[in-house]
Amino acid sequence: MCDEHTAHDNELYLTDAAVSRRRFAAIAGAAGLVAMLPRPANAQAISGRDVTITTPDGTCDAYFVAPAKGRHPAVLVWPDIMGLRPAFRQMADRLAQSGYAVLTVNQFYRSVKAPFLKAGESFDQPEVRARIMPWRASLTQDATRRDASAFITWLDKQKQVDSKRGLASTGYCMGGPMVMLTAADHPGRVRAGASFHGGGLATDKPDSPHLLVPKMKAGFLFAVAENDDQRNPKEKELVREAFAAAKLPAEIEVYIGTMHGWCPPDSRVYNAAQADRAWDRMLALFKTQL
Template sequence: MCDEITAADNDRHLAEAGVSRRQFGAMSGAAGLVMMLPAPADARPVAGRDVAITTPDGDADAYFVAPRTGKSPGVLIWPDIMGLRPAFRQMADRLAQSGYAVLVVNQFYRSTRSPFLKPGESFDQPDVRARIMPFVQALGTDGTVRDATAFVAFLDQQPQVDARRGIGVTGYCMGGPIAFRTAAARADRIRAVGSFHGGGLVTEKPDSPHLLIPTTKADYLIAIAANDDDKAPTDKTTLRGAFDAAKRPAEVEVYAGTMHGWCPPDSRVYDAAQAEKAWARLLVLLGKAL
């Protein structure tokens, strides 16, 4: 099936995921090379485990981690197009050390278990790109909404999660628009949304993620890569206008000097200083909204 995918198919599916061909290339570092992130100064002891979550479309593999004692607000992480892998497990652990019960998911469970890239494989390799595009196609917008509902329900069922408090959701690259859709699908529970170099937050489609903002009850952090802003300089203005009109608190910022994909520590365009700034702003958002 992968051999039958054309360049036009690739471009169309990338667009559906909110990722341009240029952005895709910026994320083409070898899988498995992960910078070690610093632990919080007051890091809590945490415990993590692999989990399987039943959804209407099958069992999703995921990673759940939380402080060893007490109950904590829940946070759902949608990874970028490279999927659930060591870098995102490390990011989940770090967030849990800061006092949150964190679920990071394999959004491509319909097609493959995670991790699906081997050391040395990269997105700029045509055969790897052709292998991944069907994963994106199998997910789809409706699938993300079904998944979001199941994943939030899973968090609320965990004894480590304080279900009396709101839930946060973060998304990276293609996870950005999915985070918006999660906030709309579970407006009763989602109180904070963080999008980091999110692709396709503003489109001309009738179901564009930014049009969902009035249906949500969350505070937002929108961290935009500088080269994404160069490509679509009006998106930030559109987003700010949508947040203002909906009276939703939002921080929308272009991170100077960054390239699409700068936050995960295994990205070849990882920017440690700006990634730490974005992380700090995320902690402020979660601390205020949850």
């Protein structure tokens, strides 16, 4: 599972070349910094703000950003186990610059406000893991479903959101299954989903997310970390079979040279080249599905 990875998973892939963006990202992640993300071509001017959203379980803190003008397709972002933080704000800004109204949530709101990590802290550190895991326990599938409904309802009320167009959802690590739950519960709204190094997408349990695929109407991208696939190669095949049976488009790829957690720019194992390639595949999916 994505929230059970070990310190070994956070080893750095460093090249022998002069300081590259990939090397800088690894160094920045280790220092608790955020590597710079490339600016989209023809980037739109954006406006972002902190927001609070009422849910059946309380009040969620979140970050909403959208192009400064017009109405746009909405994207609901579920962060990884280290939560809403500067790296995810930067990714939200980047996506908004490409023409989307983006809501990135703190799904740990029942327990703690974001950000809850200090500079240099990471989930691979035992003391950090011990602090986060009790919060993680409250994020049941039912809780995620309630949250997704509240977040989509909130998004569709925003003047920057074109609710006549499909909505997308993306998730990182533990956020991958959350995307699948969101798509299954809201097939009339969610037309695209993207999971980046998601964990627990297909299990042998009766509530496995891949069993929800027949309820979906969304096309998907699954960007799989190489070491995740080495541990559990069957998972991607079960997901592939589920989407094929439902006759839904799904791009499922193992990104060579990547380790679990490789997409956020503050990760200790950030792989800039592969993260950018996965990002481009996400934008291509959104263009087709939304």
